[in-house]
Amino acid sequence: MSDKFFNKPFRLSSLFSGNGIQSTDLGKSISNHIELIIFTRYGEHRYQQNFGCEIWDLDFELIxxxxxxxxxxxxxxxxxxxxxELRIYNMSVDIHIAEVENVYPMRKITEIKKKVDISxxxxxxxxxxxxxxxxxLFLSPLST
Structure with missing residues (x-):
């Protein structure tokens, strides 16, 4: 496994200007990869159809x-x-969902969203x- 990890998003302008791609440490690289897994829908990755997670299917599901x-x-x-993510082991994942209400008095709008905390x-x-x-993550914006 490589000892050099790259930060995301890639800044192609720095690559083309000769500065190379910004590197990062192992922990940040793992975090970047987990974020990519969370934000990718199953089937979205052309060569790995099982890459991603189910959040995109669950987002519109009636809870x-x-x-x-x-x-x-x-x-x-x-x-x-x-x-x-093969660089970590002995994992535990915690998910907590809560409703968050934002009130915008100047516009007379109340917005209710589902907030999902992931650890x-x-x-x-x-x-x-x-x-x-x-x-x-914030899901299901509901406004009045």
Whole structure:
């Protein structure tokens, strides 16, 4: 495995100007890859149809039970990370969904969104160090 990791997004302008591509450390590279897994829909990657996660199919699903929805998404994400991010092991994925209400009094608009908090804990194979990834997504904008 290479010891050189590249930052995303790639800045092609710096490459063409002769400065090369900006590199990053192992932890940031793993985080970038996990973000890519989260934001990719199954079937979107032409050569790896199983790359991605189920969030795109679950986004428009009517949420009858938040705990069932969280567990479905957690299992999907855990499987994808286990299959595609080979630099970490002993993973746990936590998903929590909550409603967030934004009120815009000047425009007389209330916006309700679903916020999904995603946490991944693991160990890095190369060093044995603890690894932690955390992000939040907003789904289903509802406005009045």
């Amino acid at each position: 009858v039970s938040e705990s069932i929805w969280e567990e479905k998404f957690r299992k999907s994400l855990l499987k994808s990370i286990t299959d595609h 991944v804990r693991a160990l890095i194979k190369a060093t044995g160090e603890k690894y932690f990834f955390n992000t939040a």
